[in-house]
Amino acid sequence: MAVETIPAPKRRENGLLRLLRRSERVQVGALLGPGLFWLVLFFAVPLLVIVLYSFLTPGPTGAVIWTFTLNNYARLFTESLFVNAYWRSLWIGVVTTVICLLVGFPLALFIVQRTPRWRSVLIFLVLIPFWTNFLVRTYAWMLILNNNGLINTLLQSLGFERQTLLNTTGAVLIGLIYGELPFMVLPIYASLDRFDFTLLEAASDLGANRTRGFLRVMLPLTMPGVAAGSVLVFIPTVGQFVVSDLLGGAKVDLLGNLLQRLFTRSNPPNWPLGSAMALIFMFVLTVAVIFYFRVTTESDR
């Protein structure tokens, strides 16, 4: 009689599965693994490379000379080209953020107080620009602002003189505000959506006029949205180079433009200097964001 015996399962195969099933640590590791790997490979490693490069010396052909130096950092803190760029970028970042706030908050407030059907329509309108390419939209602004563009044609037909609108700081600001506004409106809208408007009635009942009701009740409670929106506008703006390039030309030089130039457009490119600049930039922004969040959100939230 041939009694067929089922061969015992190979111990090796079962071992891995058994390990996975039994050890929670391994399970967690398996889940986090791919994400961590990606993070390390595409973020941590490049970051380390940049840190390394920032201490090296640039070579005449664009390649890097392995001599460690602090010269890059020294230049960045002393040369006026760079220092002016910092202040200009910071200033533009702040102005853009403030204007986006002044326009975005009332807009979000208006939308939130409409009937549900109108709300969807209005939010949809705010989001439409995202469906088109950012570069294309910026080019559109060039067409509107240039000397023969939409605005100037209108002005001339009304009898006014042509204005130079393009290649100015103002043009850059318009381009930036236009591009960043939805990022301010949406977080504030989300905050306002959760806001209990009866609180404003209570404030009014207790003697607060509309301004005080806004400052003492609405603003503190929508701060998370305001903070989030501000950060979402400020950071990209400070590092901007596309808008300042297209709408500002050579006249408006921001950090982003300098950075881009150091890495790509200079002849020769200066990676160490660029890396140092990028790092300083990152550091300052991180500090600013932490400070902003500490100040504007409740500590026990």
Next chain:
Amino acid sequence: MKDGIAIEMRDVVKQFGEVVAVDHVNMNIRDGEFFSMLGPSGCGKTTSLRMIAGFEYPSAGEICLNGQPIGHTPPFQRNVNTVFQSYALFPHMTVAENVAFGLEMKKVPKADIARRVNEALDMVRLTGYDERKPRQLSGGQQQRVALARALVNHPDVLLLDEPLGALDLKLRKEMQLELKGLQERVGITFIYVTHDQEEALTMSDRIAVMSGGKVLQIGSPTEIYERPTCRFVADFIGESNFVTGRVSHSDATQADVTTSDGLLLRGQCMALLSEGAEAMISIRPEKAHLTSQEPSAGTPNVFPVTVERVSYIGSDTRILVRLGQERSFSVWEQNTRSTVDRDAYWQQGEQGYLSWPVENALVLTE
């Protein structure tokens, strides 16, 4: 000021587009009284309250506070405070900051603010809770903070919009007594909105019963309960039997109503009624009697009935009898004796006699 009129609503109308929420309402609320506006959802009581507070302005008519028109003054300029149904406590402020808010708006000096806040918290028995945040409080505590926050400002009138709705039954009953006691101590006019008639009857000096944007009747709890002026009020407050028919005879104080199946019922009326007019007679179940022996001849309102259903509630027994061909009539008897003998209680199918004194029934034409 005392014995004066705190709030006068003169022919007030409020329209939201096509909807008339408040329809020519007239009310005089006396200084120092506990006045309730009672009615089902959508009757206009909350809208009326909001107009007194200033969150809505009347479409027509005028509202006066102590004789001064305030109909179109914004809320922050009225010396009136509100306790909201949802309490509306400021979540980002502590209890003390919440209570102090109104005083800060009036620019009261800091030292006075601290003292008055403490007094207010004492009054609602929340001493020591100054530094807590609203989310750390129970519903009942939040409600008391809302009360303190309103009262600390010494308003001329305090408005309360169904403030006890979110509390459980036991807490609600406790708070009803507390609120009433508080009002008596403080002496401020309270205007209270509720859909709970028991609450209104328990707490109020006077009640305005509202329906469909109109005020149907204003009176003391006893007046509203014992002398309703229309069917809605008789029906909304407590329970009542209604028998419809036509007036067959009437003088200035009593009227007879004859039903389509030939029953003759007699009750009180407020004024002479025209013969043949459609009317209904309203008898509350606790005011009718059921006897096994026929009452003496000459007693009005005696009808032989059969017991349809009996509900034993414990403290009383609710008996449904068949009156005439198809009418069900409810009688409530208090269980004043302590017996478990089944025969002592009415049984289904038993025959008996339904009767009521003339003064226990009301003839209504609306």
